[in-house]
Amino acid sequence: MREPFYISTAISYPNGRPHIGHAYEAIAADAIARFQRQAGRDVLFQTGTDEHGLKMVQTARDRGVEVRDLASEMSSYFKAMCDNLNVSYDRFIQTTDADHHRASQAIWQAMANAGDLYLDRYEGWYSVRDEAFYDEKELIDGEGGKLSPQGTPVEWTAEETWFFRLSKYQQPLLELYRDNPDFIRPESRRNEIMRFVEGGLTDLSVSRTSFDWGVAVPGSPGHVMYVWVDALTNYLTGVGYPDGEMKYWPADLHLIGKDIVRFHAVYWPAFLMSAGIASPKSVFGHGFLLHRGEKMSKSLGNVVDPGDLATAFGVDALRYFLLREVSFGQDGSYSAEAIVMRVNAELANSFGNLAQRTLSFIAKNLDGELPVDGRRDVADGQLIEEVIVAAAGFKSAFEDLMLSQGIEAWLRGVFACNQYIDAQAPWALRKTDPDRMNAVLGTLVRAIRILAIVILPVVPEAAGKVLDQLGAAERDHAAVDDDDWYARHAASDFRLAAPSPMFPRLELPAEAA
Numbered sequence: 001m002r003e004p005f006y007i008s009t010a011i012s013y014p015n016g017r018p019h020i021g022h023a024y025e026a027i028a029a030d031a032i033a034r035f036q037r038q039a040g041r042d043v044l045f046q047t048g049t050d051e052h053g054l055k056m057v058q059t060a061r062d063r064g065v066e067v068r069d070l071a072s073e074m075s076s077y078f079k080a081m082c083d084n085l086n087v088s089y090d091r092f093i094q095t096t097d098a099d100h101h102r103a104s105q106a107i108w109q110a111m112a113n114a115g116d117l118y119l120d121r122y123e124g125w126y127s128v129r130d131e132a133f134y135d136e137k138e139l140i141d142g143e144g145g146k147l148s149p150q151g152t153p154v155e156w157t158a159e160e161t162w163f164f165r166l167s168k169y170q171q172p173l174l175e176l177y178r179d180n181p182d183f184i185r186p187e188s189r190r191n192e193i194m195r196f197v198e199g200g201l202t203d204l205s206v207s208r209t210s211f212d213w214g215v216a217v218p219g220s221p222g223h224v225m226y227v228w229v230d231a232l233t234n235y236l237t238g239v240g241y242p243d244g245e246m247k248y249w250p251a252d253l254h255l256i257g258k259d260i261v262r263f264h265a266v267y268w269p270a271f272l273m274s275a276g277i278a279s280p281k282s283v284f285g286h287g288f289l290l291h292r293g294e295k296m297s298k299s300l301g302n303v304v305d306p307g308d309l310a311t312a313f314g315v316d317a318l319r320y321f322l323l324r325e326v327s328f329g330q331d332g333s334y335s336a337e338a339i340v341m342r343v344n345a346e347l348a349n350s351f352g353n354l355a356q357r358t359l360s361f362i363a364k365n366l367d368g369e370l371p372v373d374g375r376r377d378v379a380d381g382q383l384i385e386e387v388i389v390a391a392a393g394f395k396s397a398f399e400d401l402m403l404s405q406g407i408e409a410w411l412r413g414v415f416a417c418n419q420y421i422d423a424q425a426p427w428a429l430r431k432t433d434p435d436r437m438n439a440v441l442g443t444l445v446r447a448i449r450i451l452a453i454v455i456l457p458v459v460p461e462a463a464g465k466v467l468d469q470l471g472a473a474e475r476d477h478a479a480v481d482d483d484d485w486y487a488r489h490a491a492s493d494f495r496l497a498a499p500s501p502m503f504p505r506l507e508l509p510a511e512a513a
């Protein structure tokens, strides 16, 4: 039986179109999901949209449309973004889905049964932008008045609501963090959260009565759930809660941005403990993507549509850039120049060129036949060794979510191949020493196949094309370890066709230059 692996992204507010920050999270989660599938895990990968809450209500009102129509139109753009970026989700959840309403009401009922919900009057600060309640002492002074710690406007709210006994979970949460050092990553976010919880927790307002767009609170007419209660529950809906077998629970990884770690690492495990459900194994708060070092915002006019970037540079190029450029967990910056530079240096000129030169040489000069024998040299074994070390480096880094370092390890394998080509000069050997040329080409094909399998989670389409051209059908981690592949394949009647370019060189678009 393959071991389950459940990974999720945050579900995005569809109050506008997706931007590059959303694309970044989806791509990172996708690379991890693909990597775990290669490792032989039975993966469930969920993403989607978070459609309830006051922010959606207000945006719809401002635009003069029905909130349901706004949600379903904008949600479709998020789904299209994922499809366009080759994001291999198993379910794209919408919190308006009927099974999600059922799951949210079930967890609510379980928390009520535990005695953790009570009616009271809420008076305090609320940020609609963050859909979050803040304590007076957390607020900062801004230009137009008080702001949330995220710098968003807050408004005073007073209404009768249901409360969740969050205060009761202070100790259990601290124990959870202590016993599971990997529960919150990276380390800096873990420390932040521990300080916050150690500072004491106040009970949380978990229903609203001033609007009706949300999941109805069972048995309490006029109340809809606080949007984060239902939003977080999406992770359970995806595994069939409350009636299904829940074989994918507890989730292995909730991948989210650094701004929403508190919801995932404090409120969420507290709700789950109350309902008697296991906590997820890990929450990872990645950094923010900045545009030329600046925060993206509508007023600065620097909000970039990920679809435009993918059209300009290609899906694989964009994926490669984002995962390689940003040290996972930290903030990172992007610009057209940076994309072009990185992709040309590492993909087009290094791996792309290596594959293209080798495969077209074989297609042209050997009629596409993979050489079966040839005179071996220690350099051949050394190269394969370096490539295997690169593959292992990628694997262990990806297991630790050190995505950029993983790609860097892979690149060392690519660079080793390029040095080997320069030193062995197979093109020159064609006339002088064809026997040696055969061994060199065979070694390169073996190396290229391994490197292409390794980088598949990052650039699935282009690396997949390399493997298609090589006729390499198996693409999981076991295939990397399959030493006999080359000998078997070369002995078959397989013929390489002339390759079409897989990693084109990028040009800087005119307006960016």
Ligand code: MSP
Binding pocket: 009, 010, 011, 012, 013, 014, 020, 021, 022, 024, 025, 050, 231, 232, 234, 255, 256, 257, 258, 259, 260, 287, 288, 289, 290, 296
């Ligand atoms: N709806 C909530 C999440 C609910 S999860 C149960 C939400 N939505 S969001 O649309 O505002 O953000 C979705 C995800 O995108 C979050 O993980 C957020 O951190 C991430 N990002 C939003 N802007 C970002 C960048 N500029 N850069 C990287 N990620 C960013 O929060």
